[in-house]
Amino acid sequence: MDLQLNGKTALVTGGTRGIGRAIVEAFAAEGANVAFCARDAAEITATETALAGTGVKVEGAVLDVGDGDAVAAWVDAVAGRFGGLDAVVSNVSALAIDDSAESWEACLRVDLMGTVRLMQAAVPHVGRSESPSLVAISSVSGREVDFASGPYATVKSALIAYMAGLAFQLAGTGIRANTVSPGNTYHDGGVWQSMERNSPEMFASSMALNPTGRMGSAQEVADVVVFVSSPRASRMTGANVLADGALSRGIQF
Numbered sequence: 001m002d003l004q005l006n007g008k009t010a011l012v013t014g015g016t017r018g019i020g021r022a023i024v025e026a027f028a029a030e031g032a033n034v035a036f037c038a039r040d041a042a043e044i045t046a047t048e049t050a051l052a053g054t055g056v057k058v059e060g061a062v063l064d065v066g067d068g069d070a071v072a073a074w075v076d077a078v079a080g081r082f083g084g085l086d087a088v089v090s091n092v093s094a095l096a097i098d099d100s101a102e103s104w105e106a107c108l109r110v111d112l113m114g115t116v117r118l119m120q121a122a123v124p125h126v127g128r129s130e131s132p133s134l135v136a137i138s139s140v141s142g143r144e145v146d147f148a149s150g151p152y153a154t155v156k157s158a159l160i161a162y163m164a165g166l167a168f169q170l171a172g173t174g175i176r177a178n179t180v181s182p183g184n185t186y187h188d189g190g191v192w193q194s195m196e197r198n199s200p201e202m203f204a205s206s207m208a209l210n211p212t213g214r215m216g217s218a219q220e221v222a223d224v225v226v227f228v229s230s231p232r233a234s235r236m237t238g239a240n241v242l243a244d245g246a247l248s249r250g251i252q253f
Contacts, residue, residue, distance in 0.1 A: 003230035006031030008131070009082040010229065011075065013065050013118060014092035016043035018187045019137065022222035023089055028054045030226060032087070035078040037063035057082065065092045065114035066106075075121035085125040087229040090115040090136040090159075095191060099150045107155040115159055119166060123175065131231040132175040136163045138240065140183045140248045147206075156181075160240045167238030176237035180225050183244025186215040212245040 010027040014020035015036025024047065027034045033056050038044050044060035051058040059081075063074055079085050094110040096103035115136050126132035141148040142156025160179045167177040184206060186192045192215060196203045207215065224243045227233055242248060 001232065003030050003227060003232050004131070005087075005226070005230050008032045008086040008129075009078075009084060010034045010087040010089065011078055011085055011122065012036040012089045012091055013063075013114070014038060015060065016040065016047045018190050019182065019185060019218045019221050019225075020091040021047060022187075022218035023091060023225050024058065025051065026219070026222040026226040027087070027229075028056050028058055030230070031056060033057040033082055035059050035061070035082060037061045037065065037074060037092075039064060065090075065118065066109040068113065068117040071114065071117045072121040075118065075125065079125040084128055085122060086129040086131055087133045088118065088122040088126060088135070089225060089229065090118050090134075093137070093152075095152065097148050097150060097152045104151040107151040111152075111155045112158055112162070116162065119177075123170070126175055127173055131234070132173075133229040133233075134163070134166065134170075134175065134177040135225055135229050136179050137225070138163075138179045138181040140181050140242065140244045143181060143240070143242075143252075144248055144250050147202075164238045164240070171237060176233070178228050178233075178236060178238070179240040180221065180228060181240055181242050181244065182216060182221045183242070183247035184210060184215040185218060185221055187218045190218075210245055210247055214245075216243065216245055 010032045012023050015024040016038040024034050024036050028051050041062050048060050094106035096106040136159045138159045139156040141153040163177045163179045221243045
């Protein structure tokens with residue numbers, strides 16, 4: 001299936017590791033130009049180098065998505081250099097799970113307000129696209145109670161609600177807004193790899209919850225995100241799309 005992304009421009013926050021890196025690579029593989037951000041300059045350079053031969057423009061920037069002014073300036077600059085924006089993906093997470101004031105503040109600043117400020121900055125630009133799309137990465141932890149309930153899961157729930165509201169508010173403009181909620185996703189340098197080493201009992205119990213007998217890959221999540229962002233998903237807006245291998249048990253009406 002041609003996702004009709006060739007020549008489009010995608011913007012992704014947190015594009016050097018795990019799901020974010022896979023999303024950047026998947027957009028590039030579909031012929032889209034990609035701008036991404038991260039906090040580590042060396043990882044940004046490595047990502048740009050790895051994708052240098054793809055035939056599309058891939059550009060990274062050092063950015064803290066918790067800095068609203070910096071996010072707005074970056075979005076405007078990318079839209080200017082790339083000639084507009086078509087698809088925007090908010091992927092960055094503070095990954096702060098423990099029930100502390102610091103974790104609550106980090107999740108609210110990075111996960112929630114980072115997404116809100118990104119979307120606010122992007123809307124004027126994607127509004128000029130023929131196929132405008134906004135996507136936020138949430139989590140199955142935002143849909144049902146699990147070990148991550150607390151700041152992380154609460155904010156992931158808020159993201160689903162925020163994007164659904166955005167979809168309703170922007171429906172008349174043609175801008176689509178959706179959420180993708182991954183389940184357990186295993187990748188190099190990720191949370192589950194660390195837990196496998198440092199908390200093997202917790203890792204084993206979490207693995208046992210996966211009916212498929214395995215955790216998902218970053219690529220599997222990225223493929224869903226890129227489809228949802230593409231013109232081929234033109235009727236999809238206001239949705240929370242699960243990419244969890246039947247990990248979650250609730251029925252989504």
